[in-house]
Amino acid sequence: MHRAHRELTVHAAFQREANVLIHPVVGLTKPSDIDHYIRVRVYEAIMAKYPKGMGHLRLLPLAMHMTGPREVVWHAIIRKNFGATHFVMRRDHAGSGKNSQGKDFYGPYDAQDL
Known part of the structure; x- marks a missing residue:
């Protein structure tokens, strides 16, 4: 932040x-984080x-799965269950990086578009 x-x-x-x-999610993330x-x-x-x-700070001990837009929806549901009415996500939130051909699995704004 x-x-x-x-x-x-x-x-x-x-x-x-x-x-x-x-x-914030404070569980396991990518090794380079x-x-x-x-x-x-x-x-x-x-x-x-x-x-x-x-x-108000409330830590969420959850491992990131890096599954892109679907994980963003899951995170939004969790926050809604905590009483949140809005959820701010970053560009490429929960993005998994690049595939073996060097292309991104998801676009940088796919989560927001979903």
């Missing part, structure tokens, strides 16, 4: 008089920058 993401979520929450649920403990510390540090009572 970057500072711009924090600013965007704070602005949206103020507009809607809402709270923000930061609900940032270590679990570092990711958790980063989220804790950024939560300290939210206005008091607005941001």
Whole structure:
């Protein structure tokens, strides 16, 4: 999560008089990804920058399957079960990378288009 993401979520929450649920997947990811403990510390540090009572951090101990758009739908359902009304995803969310011919399995915006 970057500072711009924090600013965007704070602005949206103020507009809607809402709270923000930061609900990152912190289970196993790709071998080249940032270590679990570092990711958790980063989220804790950024939560300290939210206005008091607005941001809520709830870690989701779930392994990423990297199955593209279908996994995004699964993540959205999980967040809905936690009471979320909106779900922000990144470009190529849960993308699995390239196949043996060097082509992407999914387009960078396939999850949003779904």
